[in-house]
Amino acid sequence: MTARPALMYGPELWRPDKGGDWSYWDLWFAVLCVHDHGGDWDGFDAALTKIRGDGGEAKWSHLLDLRERLAAAGLDAVELVGDTITEKGLVTRARARVFKQSLSVCDMTPPMRNPTRAASGGTRPSWVVAALPELAAGPARSVARSAGARPALRVVGGHRLGCDSGPGR
Numbered sequence: 001m002t003a004r005p006a007l008m009y010g011p012e013l014w015r016p017d018k019g020g021d022w023s024y025w026d027l028w029f030a031v032l033c034v035h036d037h038g039g040d041w042d043g044f045d046a047a048l049t050k051i052r053g054d055g056g057e058a059k060w061s062h063l064l065d066l067r068e069r070l071a072a073a074g075l076d077a078v079e080l081v082g083d084t085i086t087e088k089g090l091v092t093r094a095r096a097r098v099f100k101q102s103l104s105v106c107d108m109t110p111p112m113r114n115p116t117r118a119a120s121g122g123t124r125p126s127w128v129v130a131a132l133p134e135l136a137a138g139p140a141r142s143v144a145r146s147a148g149a150r151p152a153l154r155v156v157g158g159h160r161l162g163c164d165s166g167p168g169r
């Protein structure tokens with residue numbers, strides 16, 4: 001029996017290198033930028049803009065952060081992705097994670113948890129953070145983690161608002 005690959009939520013480390021530590025979100029964004037938009041971040045940004053509500057602003061915040069980190073590392077999307085883009089199923093998985101699947105706190109990178117910070121330097125109006133209760137849980141989880149607490153999964157109206165952040169998560 002073949003072992004199933006580990007499920008990746010996005011913020012996990014994909015690849016560390018001299019340019020920085022890159023998450024699976026970084027990989028998925030860069031793969032779609034290269035594959036679907038020929039390496040044009042503005043084209044990918046326009047596609048990402050169509051996501052409303054379910055994590056759209058959080059994903060846009062991650063995009064702004066990723067572009068800043070790539071510029072600081074002197075890399076573009078093609079260089080970040082490299083030969084990885086040829087992996088079977090990667091483009092399909094990236095599209096599903098970025099455009100189709102819902103976003104929970106467990107899936108978020110730090111810029112996703114604080115979208116108003118990134119949006120304040122951008123050109124788009126910030127959406128109302130109060131309408132995204134899962135983002136408000138971020139700081140409380142950080143304090144709880146530093147105190148050694150293990151927050152439990154909370155489900156409100158069928159939406160995950162928190163996750164178990166204990167060992168192995």
